[in-house]
Amino acid sequence: MKMTAEIHLPTRLARWLQPQPWLHVRSSDKAVLKLGGRVIRLRFVDVPASFRVEHIDFLLHSVRAWEADEATHGIPVIASPLLSQTIRRSLAERNASYLDSKGHCHLVATGVLVHLDEPPAPLVKKRGKSGVGVHGVRALQVLLEQQEPISVSQLAQLSAVSLGQAHKLLEQLEQLGLVRAFGKGPAKRRVVRERTELLDWLEQQPSATRWEPSLDVALYARRPEELWSRMSTRLTQAGIPHALTGAAATSLYGVGPTHVPISLVRISPEIRLEQAAQELGAEITDRGANLALLHDTGKVGCWRTETKNGIQVAPAIRIYLDARSERRGDDIARQFREVVLGY
């Protein structure tokens, strides 16, 4: 019998799994499977993509020796960037759990079987292409901010995308059941059904949390606020579009961490990061940097920035998405989402 399950995984692993109507995926520091009132701890055992089928027995023998008590230690789950069909079959035959980056998932515990072996299906009913590009992400960030129904042209204008791109995105979201349409022709408007659901969907899009080229630099300041202010003032004076984002930016909303080792700053894609560093008067370094300059592909951070305490910050949705991508950023992102975004 299929029943609704909830799986909590570290962010890097949560991204491997496509949510299903019967399987909700959540980012969390703790890896657990919640099913029918049970909470089953998962203990991941990382193996490389080069892992071979002849290694399975030795690995399972070792893992089960460490994890003799399922109730106390949880079930061991073999995690790998890639598990071939042969390996997956062999693991399943041995009642071993696994997960790979292609979304293949097999979790076995006493009285429990969760299995995903086909290419992952979309979160909600799918009739069109599911992914969005970086310009679509920018438009989605704008859409999530809207309180009123919006037309295609309004979305295009607010998010600096073409009418065609805005139309295609809204159509896609409508087909996915994430926005509701009413009116016809030029009077047609869309409204977000559930912001929570749309944001959940957005954060699953690879383009929303893609890796960006970055440059680590050091700029002296007595305090983080002074660092951000100095950074923003100098870049503004140099005419460089930028935005503080991630955990550092959450601090400006009063929900950030007490210590931010590296502050993320998105730099307009038209500007070379080295040029931005030079304008900042910052030293490019791989030792003791306190700023990471990010190439703001798609202007997802530099478009519609806000000003906080005189510092240019990215849109709140982008701050949240970037915080999730940072090391140990899950908790900060979660708190920011709850307190600032509110959905």
Added chain:
Amino acid sequence: MAIEGGHLDEYNPAVLSQLLGEAARVVRAFSFAGAHVVIVGGLAPSLLVPTLEPGFEPHIGTQDLDLCLRVALIEGEVGNYERLETCLKGASFKMLNGESWRWQGGVALPLTVEFFCPPVPERKPGQLHRPGGVVGGRLSAMVLATGGLVDKDFREVVVEVLLPGGGGKTHQPLNVAGPAAYLATKADALQRRNKNKDAYDIIWLVESWPGGQAALAPDIRASVVFNDPIFQAALVTLKREFENLDSAGARKYARFMGGGGVDPDQLARRAVGAIKLLLEQLSRP
């Protein structure tokens, strides 16, 4: 009480008010001679920067009271030293481990008082001095290379203290080394010993000065000791000790502040940046 000064965990900033009370008690015990002693050690930063800008951490504090005797006390007869010693004993202080320049006492908390003095003829920095010659078991003071700067660059601050032992609340004037003399003294200590806290004391003062380096620099330039060769040499020492991430001063700061997953290189870089900015500000016309 640990006096290693290796890491901030060894210190408790919460005892600052008690320490001030003890310091006031000692200075009051000296009576009129109290006007001729200057606080130079770890208590000085809190006295120089009594009010912090928002977001700045209070100074971590100290475990001892360093007093520099002014020239007026160390020149001439031994009588001044004898009176100080009598006062110390009257306040229940005892010589610590036979070291005549270190005395221990205190009412609310144990306090070690260390005595320093400016250079005198035929006494090199690091040597002990007592008018008429050092006598075993009697108060002396250690010659401080920068003691002459302290003698000229100090300021009186008035602090509200609660005197220990039920002595009540009072406003106590205390002499404290000015920022120029203090930095010179700490720079000298930094290059001569392995106490990590010296680096912290320097960086804390430089960063916590209201307005930061840009505000501190004019104050230092206006000091009577700014053009003194000993002070200028101290600036060279500061530059050298905080030249880059691997310089000794920068590493000491990182060790003192380190732990809790904080990148030591980030801490060292901060110390380097703090001193570099101060020196830039000082070199401005």
